[in-house]
Amino acid sequence: MRQLICLSSMPWMAVPTRTQQLLTRLRDVQILFFEPSGPGYQRPGRRVRPGLTVYTLPPIPDVEERHPRLFRLGQRRLVKYIRALLERHRFREPVLWCDTPQAVHLLDELPCRGIVYDCCRDWSELPIRWESDLALAADVIFAASPELIDHLSPCNDNIALLPNGVSYPMFTRPGLECPPELCGWTGPMLGYVGTIHRDLELSPALSCALALPEAQLVFVGQAERGARLSALEELPNVTFLGPRLPVEIPDYLGRFDVCLNLLRQDAGYQVIPRRMYEYLSSGKPIVSMLYPDQVEHFPDVVYSAHTPEEFARLCRRALAERGDWVRARRREYGAAAAWSERAGDVMQILSSIGLY
Numbered sequence: 211m212r213q214l215i216c217l218s219s220m221p222w223m224a225v226p227t228r229t230q231q232l233l234t235r236l237r238d239v240q241i242l243f244f245e246p247s248g249p250g251y252q253r254p255g256r257r258v259r260p261g262l263t264v265y266t267l268p269p270i271p272d273v274e275e276r277h278p279r280l281f282r283l284g285q286r287r288l289v290k291y292i293r294a295l296l297e298r299h300r301f302r303e304p305v306l307w308c309d310t311p312q313a314v315h316l317l318d319e320l321p322c323r324g325i326v327y328d329c330c331r332d333w334s335e336l337p338i339r340w341e342s343d344l345a346l347a348a349d350v351i352f353a354a355s356p357e358l359i360d361h362l363s364p365c366n367d368n369i370a371l372l373p374n375g376v377s378y379p380m381f382t383r384p385g386l387e388c389p390p391e392l393c394g395w396t397g398p399m400l401g402y403v404g405t406i407h408r409d410l411e412l413s414p415a416l417s418c419a420l421a422l423p424e425a426q427l428v429f430v431g432q433a434e435r436g437a438r439l440s441a442l443e444e445l446p447n448v449t450f451l452g453p454r455l456p457v458e459i460p461d462y463l464g465r466f467d468v469c470l471n472l473l474r475q476d477a478g479y480q481v482i483p484r485r486m487y488e489y490l491s492s493g494k495p496i497v498s499m500l501y502p503d504q505v506e507h508f509p510d511v512v513y514s515a516h517t518p519e520e521f522a523r524l525c526r527r528a529l530a531e532r533g534d535w536v537r538a539r540r541r542e543y544g545a546a547a548a549w550s551e552r553a554g555d556v557m558q559i560l561s562s563i564g565l566y
Contacts, residue, residue: 212238212239212566213240213303214241215241215243215296215301215304215306215307215322216233216242216309217312218244218245218246219310221245222256222264228375228484233262234259235550235552235554236556236557240262240299241261242263242295242299244265244292245265247268248269249269263299265295288316292320303321303322304323305566306322306325308325308326308348309330310333311340312340314340314341317344317347324349325348326560327344327345327348328372329351329352329353330374331478332479348366348368349565352369352556353369354371354373354482355373356480357478357480357481373552374547375547375548376490376549381459381460381491381492381544391451392462397426399426399427399468400467400468400525401470402470402471403431403462403485404485406429406431406433406437409475410472410473411472411473411499412441412472414472414515414521415472416442416518417522418518418521419445419448420522422522424447426447427447427448427470428451428466429450429451430451430453431452432452460488463489463494464492468494468496468497471496472499473499480504486498487543490511490543491540492544493544496508496512496528497515497525499514499515499516500514511536513525
């Protein structure tokens with residue numbers, strides 16, 4: 211059976227990360243998943259799926275690379291721990307999957323037949339040399355946006371675009387129920403799903419709420435401390451519901467008349483958020499803000515605005531949308547972005563270079 215080890219930037223979570231979504235859909239492969247250092251490293255591995263075992267890396271000194279002796283001591287401890295588990299599970303030259311540049315310090319010490327770097331975010335908070343060295347060593351890079359491809363292309367020619375995905379069947383299941391807190395509301399409802407980050411640009415939502423007083427704006431998601439909500443909280447037609455379980459999100463989208471996509475002030479590498487694929491899978495009208503130089507990814511099915519005023523106008527236009535063709539087209543985009551399709555692309559690419 212094929213063997214793969216993953217060095218992850220995130221712990222194994224009840225709400226699956228991109229890495230979890232992809233790896234759990236790879237067929238005929240035995241996986242050891244190493245989550246970041248934590249207090250549970252002495253516990254036995256957790257078998258979360260058939261053939262997939264999760265281990266927590268041991269804690270290491272929190273020191274910078276400029277203290278080479280202590281830094282290398284910590285990395286040696288990680289290598290010793292991982293190699294012991296590879297021996298226990300009889301792993302011989304597995305594929306090494308990395309979703310963080312921090313893994314670069316372990317590459318030379320771990321037996322592997324190939325290296326995969328899955329890049330889905332901006333790592334500018336880490337030394338640039340770490341990501342450069344990982345990109346140079348990788349046999350293939352999966353990048354979540356064209357901007358990330360441009361960023362990594364000086365280091366590697368073998369880069370494939372692999373956008374985020376969606377659990378498509380969950381968002382197209384029949385029999386959606388109206389969440390209890392929304393059942394008594396009348397009139398049109400516009401909704402946003404996702405974390406309300408401190409730098410989320412909320413002025414388009416404010417413009418929309420003021421221009422459409424008959425409509426209710428609903429935010430579903432955790433608000434970070436420091437998020438600037440005061441202007442919206444003062445309006446009677448804006449409601450913040452807080453976070454909800456992933457399995458509940460389709461019910462909220464089913465109640466929305468229009469789905470809203472807002473942008474963070476830092477453009478980063480313009481990775482399409484998973485929220486957009488969830489919206490598309492629902493078939494509901496979508497109104498999204500665009501960065502000044504952004505290319506429209508779904509121009510035929512998304513109402514795209516460049517200013518808060520245009521955003522409000524398009525929200526009213528989206529509420530008036532009629533016909534089934536565009537809704538079916540959105541669902542086609544959602545189906546194409548299903549995590550099973552993304553994982554199929556991964557398997558095909560890895561097979562083409564002899565790593566699967």
